[in-house]
Amino acid sequence: MLQVQDLRVIYNRVVRVLDGISFEVPAGRMVALLGANGAGKSTALKAVSGMLRSDGGAVASGRVLLEGRTVTGYSAVRMVRLGVMHVMEGRFLFPDLTVKENLEMGAYSQKDRRRIAKDLAQWLEFFPRLAERRSTPAGYLSGGEQQMLAIARALMSRPRMVLLDEPSMGLSPLLVREVFRIIRQIQQSQGLAFLLVEQNVKLALEIASYGYVLEQGCIRIEGTSDELKQNKHLQDFYLGINGNGTDRCQQAAPQ
Amino acid sequence: MDYFLGLIINGIVVGSIYSMVALGLVLIYKATEVVNFAQGELLMIGAYICLEIIQVTGMPFLVSFLMTMGFMVILALAIERLVLRRMMGAPALAVIMVTIGIGIILRAVVLGVWGATSIPFPEVFPRQGIDLGVVTVSQLYLWSFMLSLAFMAMFGAFFKFTRVGLVMRATASSRKAAESMGVPLTKIFAIAWIISAVVSGVGGVLTGNIAGLSPELSFYGVKVFPAVILGGLDSIVGATISGVIIGVLENLGGGYLKDLTGLHGLGPVAPFFILVAILWVRPTGLFGRKDIEKL
Structure with missing residues (x-):
């Protein structure tokens, strides 16, 4: 569904953040983009969704294809219309608007009011916590509720593909599990394509079917989730275990 | 007592016009993070255009008034298209400078076409008073207030109940979030400028009716600032209430301070004293709020 070919992204005309990366998200699948802070994961998402420009970034070369159509450098307005929705890192809700109004804004690209109302009812039913707080300004929600709202708002646009950036950010481990469970459930029931950016590699590999590991603007490793879980480099640097299954820190400590 | 009540009522009427113009200022600020320093000049040009339409075409006031609104829409669109759209992505400060420039140009146009002398506005609403029981109020003032x-x-209804209103509030709440929902920001900015120019135009026509026309009308832009700061730059309700407070203070100051101090012209200054005092105590204004803490 989505193909990114040899993408280079430059910020403020000088800083090169992505140095020729290629990846692919098949329709209806969840693909994870993994890597440490500053590896360029969020930049890759913004380059696809058209949110790069307001950050001072630009695609220097390479191509983004959506179902075979070249969409390189398209604005967010056009990408949303094509069914690509970006849930940004830090959620970016409308803090002054109520939960319900936030959801309605998610349906900005939709014109059929009856269908919007139906979708709204459907997602409020799916997220009972949001239904309870439908008249509360989004700024007053807890971190977990905010993440649910960000996801629900994206779904209100009836997307064909969701770019999900760091859904675990700032959440307690228990909540992270809950959020990931919901993401998987939505992805499977809606048959949506997901491109997931996540620092929590272990969790990401549990719900994604394929993954790419980004290091310093280049793709270092790629493979199915099972392959990546067995990968020595990944185990050493991201999963915190070595081949023997012991913690790196433990091993380094004097016996 | 009558004198006092008269000052209060005057203040409320003038204040309601301040409120309306302040609304325009707040709207642009909330949507685009730009403080529009040409707000007073927009008000001034609105008043002159309305007068010109009445004098040249001889059409009734209501028609001229509506045509003035139409002119304000076109003017706002022209400013947005020709100047501000090219400034997209420029720092807010640069755009603010540009609004000062627009203000200067508008004032130059008024000075060039109509001159610097004060022109009386043809009588539209009779100045004759209406007895409201407690106090008599000029019909002109009553009409201005109600308009x-x-x-x-x-x-208010537009922002609360329409879809475009919702999108504008959303953009004001978080521009980046709005962009990621597929909202074309330039379109929203244009609408903010249009509404702002229209309310300024209305304010100009009403003020012109009350006080006559002169390039001094552009000073209203500065006068509205205490209302906006008092209410908090980001609060529409705040700006509305504060406008009335400022209007009343200005009139009371003008009415009493002269006798108390023996100094002339203290009226328009009084609100600024209050403004400074309030900012000492509440730097975000009476109704402005700090950002909701994000988790």
Whole structure:
């Protein structure tokens, strides 16, 4: 569904953040983009969704294809219309608007009011916590509720593909599990394509079917989730275990 | 007592016009993070255009008034298209400088075409008083008050109940979030400028009716600032209430301070004293709020 070919992204005309990366998200699948802070994961998402420009970034070369159509450098307005929705890192809700109004804004690209109302009812039913707080300004929600709202708002646009950036950010481990469970459930029931950016590699590999590991603007490793879980480099640097299954820190400590 | 009540009522009427113009200022600020320093000049040009339409075409006031609104829409669109759209992505400060420039140009146009002398506005609403029981109020003042209230109620309803209003509030709440929902920001900025120019135009026509026309009308832009700061730059309700407070203070100051101090012209200054005092205590204004803490 989505193909990114040899993408280079430059910020403020000088800083090169992505140095020729290629990846692919098949329709209806969840693909994870993994890597440490500053590896360029969020930049890759913004380059696809058209949110790069307001950050001072630009695609220097390479191509983004959506179902075979070249969409390189398209604005967010056009990408949303094509069914690509970006849930940004830090959620970016409308803090002054109520939960319900936030959801309605998610349906900005939709014109059929009856269908919007139906979708709204459907997602409020799916997220009972949001239904309870439908008249509360989004700024007053807890971190977990905010993440649910960000996801629900994206779904209100009836997307064909969701770019999900760091859904675990700032959440307690228990909540992270809950959020990931919901993401998987939505992805499977809606048959949506997901491109997931996540620092929590272990969790990401549990719900994604394929993954790419980004290091310093280049793709270092790629493979199915099972392959990546067995990968020595990944185990050493991201999963915190070595081949023997012991913690790196433990091993380094004097016996 | 009558004197006091008269000052209060005057203040409320003038204040309601301040409120309306302040609404325009707040709207642009909330949507685009730009403080529009040409707000007073927009008000001034609105008043002159309305007068010109009445004098040249001889059409009734209401028609001229509506045509003035139409002119304000076109002017706002022209400013947005020709100047501000090219400034997209420029720092807010640069755009603010540009609004000062627009203000200077508008003032130059007024000076060039109509001159610097004060021109009386043809009588539209009779100045004759209406007895309201407690106090008699000039019909002109009553009409001005009701018209500005009606306009504010209209825009209030627009923001609360229409889809475009929702999108504008959303953009004001978080521009980046709005962009990621597929909102074309330039379109929203244009609408903010249009509404702002229209309310300024209405304010100009009403003020012109009350006080006559002169390039001094552009000073209203500065006068509205205490209202906006008092209310908090980001609060529409705050700006509305503060406008009335400033209007009343200005009139009371003008009415009493001269006798108390023996100094002339203290009226328009009084609100600024209050402004400074309030900012000492509440730097975000009476109704402005700090950002909701994000988790």
